[in-house]
Amino acid sequence: MSDADNYEASTRGGKSDSQAEFEYEEKGLLGRIHSILHHSPALVPLIVLVLAVIVFGLLNANFWRVSTLSLIFQQIGIVGILGIAQSLVILTAGIDLSVGAMAVLSSVIMGQFTFRYGIPPSAAIVIGLAAGTAMGALNGVLVAKLRIPPFITTLGTWQIFLAANYIYSANETIRSQELDAEAPVLKFWGSTFEVFDARVTYGVVLLLVLVAIMAYILRHTAWGRHVYAVGDDEEAAQLSGVNRSRQLIQVYALAGFFCAIAGWVMIGRFGSVSPSASTGQLGNIQAITAVVIGGISLFGGRGTIVGMFLGALIVGAFEMGLRLAGADAQWTYLLIGVLIIAAVAVDQWIRKASA
Numbered sequence: 001m002s003d004a005d006n007y008e009a010s011t012r013g014g015k016s017d018s019q020a021e022f023e024y025e026e027k028g029l030l031g032r033i034h035s036i037l038h039h040s041p042a043l044v045p046l047i048v049l050v051l052a053v054i055v056f057g058l059l060n061a062n063f064w065r066v067s068t069l070s071l072i073f074q075q076i077g078i079v080g081i082l083g084i085a086q087s088l089v090i091l092t093a094g095i096d097l098s099v100g101a102m103a104v105l106s107s108v109i110m111g112q113f114t115f116r117y118g119i120p121p122s123a124a125i126v127i128g129l130a131a132g133t134a135m136g137a138l139n140g141v142l143v144a145k146l147r148i149p150p151f152i153t154t155l156g157t158w159q160i161f162l163a164a165n166y167i168y169s170a171n172e173t174i175r176s177q178e179l180d181a182e183a184p185v186l187k188f189w190g191s192t193f194e195v196f197d198a199r200v201t202y203g204v205v206l207l208l209v210l211v212a213i214m215a216y217i218l219r220h221t222a223w224g225r226h227v228y229a230v231g232d233d234e235e236a237a238q239l240s241g242v243n244r245s246r247q248l249i250q251v252y253a254l255a256g257f258f259c260a261i262a263g264w265v266m267i268g269r270f271g272s273v274s275p276s277a278s279t280g281q282l283g284n285i286q287a288i289t290a291v292v293i294g295g296i297s298l299f300g301g302r303g304t305i306v307g308m309f310l311g312a313l314i315v316g317a318f319e320m321g322l323r324l325a326g327a328d329a330q331w332t333y334l335l336i337g338v339l340i341i342a343a344v345a346v347d348q349w350i351r352k353a354s355a
Contacts, residue, residue: 041295042307044346048293048339049314056321063324070198072316077189077203078103078269078279079315081262082287083294083308084214085136085255090291091218092251093231093300094143094150098135099259100283101161104275106132107263108165111174111273114183121183129260135161136256140249158284165275174273190268203265207309210258215305227251231300289315293339297347314339 036043057064082099089096110128113119119127135157142153179187189203218224229237230247238244262283267273294311296303315336322332 041297041302041350042304042310043295044343045294045307045310045314049310049317052314052317052321056317056324059321060324063321066196066198068320068324070195070200070204072313072320073204073207074201074269075319076290076312076316077201077207078262078266079283079286079290080207080309080312081210081258081265082279082283083290083312084210084305085258085262086284086287086291087294087296087303087305087308088214088227088251088255088258089150090288090296090298091227091231091300091303092248093234094248094252095154095288095298096139096150096252096255097154097284098139098158098161099255099262099287100279100281101158101165102132102135102256102259103263103266103283104277104280105135105161105165105168105263106260107267107273107277108169108275110186110264110267111179111183112169114186115174115178121185124183125185125264128263129257132260132263133253133257136259137249137253139256140252143252144245144248162280165280169275171275173275176271179267179272186264186273187268187271189265190271201268203268206261206265210261211305211309218305223250228301232302286315289336289340292343293336295343295347298344299347302347302350311343 053063062068082103085099086096106128109131110121110124113124113127114121139150139154139157142148142157143150176187189206190201192199192201194200218227226237226242226247229240229242230244230251234244237247262279266277266279270277290312291303291308292298292311293314294303294307294309296308318335319332322329322335
């Protein structure tokens with residue numbers, strides 16, 4: 001029996017899958033619904049997304065156009081990648097409030113190393129990705145080794161990274177014309193190609209690839225199962241042989257790496273390297289919103305990257321649908337707020353019913 005099998009057996013408390021299914025069947029329809037949601041947390045956001053697409057399409061047929069759907073994907077490109085980073089951390093029962101700041105600082109490092117120090121753009125990109133990974137690892141060390149709560153740790157590093165971003169860049173923006181002339185590779189993910197008469201950016205393709213890769217890793221590798229184990233029951237995970245500190249540092253470092261990738265994508269999306277990009281302030285909230293609506297539990301140990309991706313799409317669909325319907329922008333915030341509360345309520349119900 002493998003380590004993963006041993007862990008899964010221990011977390012079930014010796015109960016087999018068939019025993020669990022029998023208990024749910026005894027509870028009737030509500031029990032079966034709970035069982036489905038417990039094993040498929042991405043199902044709720046999928047239903048919400050389908051309903052949103054149908055409703056907004058009926059309100060305005062332009063919503064169903066390929067070009068409109070393509071634009072929604074482009075709008076969630078950065079948030080989706082930040083959401084992957086946030087998902088990894090939240091699955092370990094943590095939270096990272098610094099993802100937006102890490103993305104912006106990484107993008108500034110890429111730009112400044114190219115234009116200030118004359119380093120080849122490809123090398124500057126590698127340096128920026130390494131810097132993002134190092135920032136994430138710093139968060140991991142503070143959480144895992146010093147036992148500082150993730151909320152406090154990342155609240156502090158968010159402000160540190162954001163301040164360092166302004167200080168290091170001297171609040172200087174590198175404009176699109178300069179990038180086109182000397183470092184077009186920095187804008188690569190903003191380049192487009194045509195699919196069914198719609199323009200799609202390479203950043204969208206990157207997001208889909210990263211979601212697929214991380215979904216596979218979390219579901220089918222021992223490392224992925226250890227992420228869930230730490231978030232679900234830290235003590236049980238350690239008794240099963242999972243090195244908690246090492247796992248957390250790896251998770252936060254990988255989250256930092258994804259934030260740096262988001263920073264690179266951000267350059268292509270916005271067409272410039274700007275230390276005052278809105279992602280530094282709003283990226284954290286947007287990523288957490290996608291994670292929560294996507295069915296990932298804020299208490300750790302449950303949820304999927306695919307669910308987060310669906311959550312990001314829901315936010316994008318609501319923003320675009322309400323805009324096409326001519327509604328006030330505040331309705332978007334109102335409805336997303338309702339979805340967040342509803343998502344947490346569903347998660348609480350599932351956990352309570354599982355107890």
